[in-house]
Amino acid sequence: MRPVRLAPSILSADFSRLGEQVEEALDAGVEVIHVDVMDGHFVPNITIGPLIVAAVRPIARRYGATIDVHLMIEQPERYLADFARAGADILTVHVETCPHLHRTVEAIRGVGARPGVTLNPATPLVALEEILPYVDLVLIMSINPGFGGQSYIPTSTDKIRRLRAMLDAIGSAAELEVDGGIKPDNAAEVAAAGASLLVAGSAIFGGPRSVAENIAVFRAALGN
Ligand code: DX5
Ligand code: ZN
Secondary structure (H helix, E strand, O other): OOOOOOOOOOHOHHHHHHHHHHHHHHHOOOEEEEEEEEEEEOOOOOOOHHHHHHHHHHHHHHHHHHEEEEEEEEOOOHHHHHHHHOOOEEEEEHHHOOOHHHHHHHHHHHHHHOEEEEHHEEEHHHOOOHHHHHEEEEEOOOOOOOOOOOOOOHHHHHHHHHHHHHHOOOOOEEEEEEEEOHOOOHHHHHOOOOOOEEEHHHHOOOOOOHHHHHHHHHHHHHOO
16 A cells, blocks of 8 residues: 655745745655635635646646645636646545536546545535546545634544545545645544545644654654
């Protein structure tokens, strides 16, 4: 089994030093950069758009890293091509924003990106059942999306376990990503439940330690 990987969320980065901080994470061996896109409609916060993805792109490419874009926006299909052109390798949409989810997933492949789907903490896994065979990534939100620095919702662990069983039952090799409130002290529990990719924002870009030190603390907690 591959060791669980970290996906630092740049939402908590210092945007005046974004390139430097992304590079520090990549230098520390990170292979995935998570980008949180919020529109002020689906979620209360407004964050970033394709311009920032395009700015991160040359740095990520230099390291062969994946740009993982989490779209917390209404009508995401309107922006898929823009984000793909900017450099998104993975485009993840919320089931709550996609009445024609299968069509949206096909549209993501159509723009040359890998499709991911995600759901809010109160949305049941059954909402994903029919789409699982078509996606490359499933993201469990372990907080209500909108802001970094919130606390992990404890019932997420059981949801991760149940999703792992659903993926295994259909022989899916999709990535199982978890996002929200991931810290060194719960990372091992989340990994043991079946996650393959852990998003961490404030625990990597916040606090007094350097990005590299924060990543090292995660690695120690995960035993990798
Ligand atoms: C929130 C975002 C998360 C966020 C996680 O809606 O989807 O990716 O950056 O931040 P932390 O790790 O601080 O909970
Ligand atoms: Zn996210």
